[in-house]
Amino acid sequence: MTHQDAEQRELAELYVQRKLSSADSEAFEEHYFSCDACFEEVQSLENMRAAVRDAVRTGAIEEAGENRWTWLAPLAAAVVLAIGAGYLMLVREPGLRARYESELADARSAARAATSRAEDLERQAASRPAPTASMLPLLVLEAARSDDGSNRLQAPAGAPHVALWMEPPPTARGPFRVVVSLGATVVAELGGLALNAQGAVAISLPASQQRPGEYHAKLFAGAVLIQDYQYEVVP
Secondary structure, three states: OOHHHHHHOOHHHHHHOOOOOHHHHHHHHHHHOOOHHHHHHHHHHHHHHHHHHHHHHHOOOOOOOOOHHHHHHHHHHHHHHHHHHHHHHHHHOHHHHHHHHHHHHHHHHHHHHHHHHHHHHHHHHHHOOOOOHHHOOEEEOOOOOOOOOOOEEOOOOOOOEEEEEEOOOOOOOOOEEEEEEEOOEEEEEEEEEOOOOOOOEEEEEEHHHOOOEEEEEEEEEOOEEEEEEEEEEOO
16 A cells, blocks of 8 residues: 555545444555554544544533534644644654554464464364264273173274273272283283263273283272273174
């Protein structure tokens, strides 16, 4: 945007009156912070507008006054205020405008970076496959194994993890520890476990550690074994 464009479209007055669109307002801000004439005009108009509002509020002039001469006094005062403000902004405080421009540029840069990051996260989330129940098979273990196959786990192909759900006795107190073994080989040991909201201990194991075979899942409360679950993983 050029200074001539700003003058021809009377953007300073429209900006002060808050009548510009967001795009035009942003473009004009980028221009007037680097244009002494437009910057001074905006400051003057803002101070005049504030002085007239104050005069209306205090009753010095009527909001839609019939006698146009009654607002000359506050208008003249507003001009004086605008000149004083312009002097302070441009002469006494030469670094103020530069500092404000820098802060505004930093804020816009941060907003653009945050928007870009949010868009990246949305794209990443959209590119990931939606999780399904079959991706995390869950086996609720029975303390005493029955013959109905209730302690039998079959992980679907491609499932990255399997979950084991154990319900300790009501009197048991954690922290809990679970040791999972296949025969004499310990395949997983997890400690520092707590009860979930349903009063159970739930663990997630890599499916690669759950090859077909007969397993034991021993649940400890501290150093005390409180449950020994048996389950079978089938192909």
